Amino acid sequence: MKKYLLQSIRLTVVLMLLLCVIYPLMVAFGGSFFKGNGGGEKLFKNGKVAGYALIGQSFTKPEYFWGRPSAVDYNAAGSGGSNKGPSNPDYLVVVSARIDTLLKYHPYLKKADIPADMVTASGSGLDPNISEQGAIMQIKRVAANRGLTDRAVAELVVKNTVGPLLGMFGPSVVNVLKLNLALDELRK
CATH class of the missing domain: 1.20.5 (Single alpha-helices involved in coiled-coils or other helix-helix interfaces)
Known part of the structure; x- marks a missing residue:
């Protein structure tokens, strides 16, 4: 023993x-x-930290690209998903409201044109990226609200699109914070 x-x-x-x-x-x-020396890649605007590249943020103004919804209100201290399945009635009400909001601000879209990532929260609630399709669907709204051409905004989306990992794993994505900071730079 x-x-x-x-x-x-x-x-x-x-x-x-x-x-x-x-x-x-x-x-x-x-x-x-790695970038940020293990503390995360900080992104700056006017010499001040605007955010971190790997943590999603809330953008609600029509002149900015919107990110994925967050089940934790983008609180990095307590990441997590909603834990509600696709057949949960409460979850369906939330997703339906998100679809209605998107259609209100994007009247040129049909419900079927909305990518799933734009109405469903990620598992962490902090996803900094949206799909390439999620960015493309917002080009008209952002361009109109900023007084820019669709082409100029589309070029920014292309510049900020990152292809699949190793060219084959996952979809092409766009970091919302980086894209919005690039938009702000266009105005200068």
């Missing part, structure tokens, strides 16, 4: 050192080689 107790204590100490000290230090060291 004493033999097993000592082995258990030794194993616990070794695993605590490995998983609570060595591994976190390795991750922090590895993160120092």
Whole structure:
């Protein structure tokens, strides 16, 4: 019995050192080689931090591109999804309201033209990206509200579109914060 107790204590100490000290230090060291030195890629506007590239933000003004809805109101301290399935009546009411809002601001669209990511929250509630189709559907609204041509705004969308990982994994996406900051730069 004493033999097993000592082995258990030794194993616990070794695993605590490995998983609570060595591994976190390795991750922090590895993160120092990426943008933001492991603290996230900060995006600036007028010399001030406008946000982080990997955390979604709420944009509601018609002159900006809108991101994915958030089940946690874009609160990075408590990320999470709604945990409601597609057959949940409460969830269907929320999605239907989001569709109605999009159709109100985009009268040129049909319900079938709205990409799913524009009316459904991501699993984390903090997704900074929208699909390329989600950005394209907003071009007319943004251009009209900014007094720009559709072509000028479409060119910005193309410049800010990132293709699938390694050219084959996932869809093409657009970082909403980066796109909106690029829009603001057009005005200058």
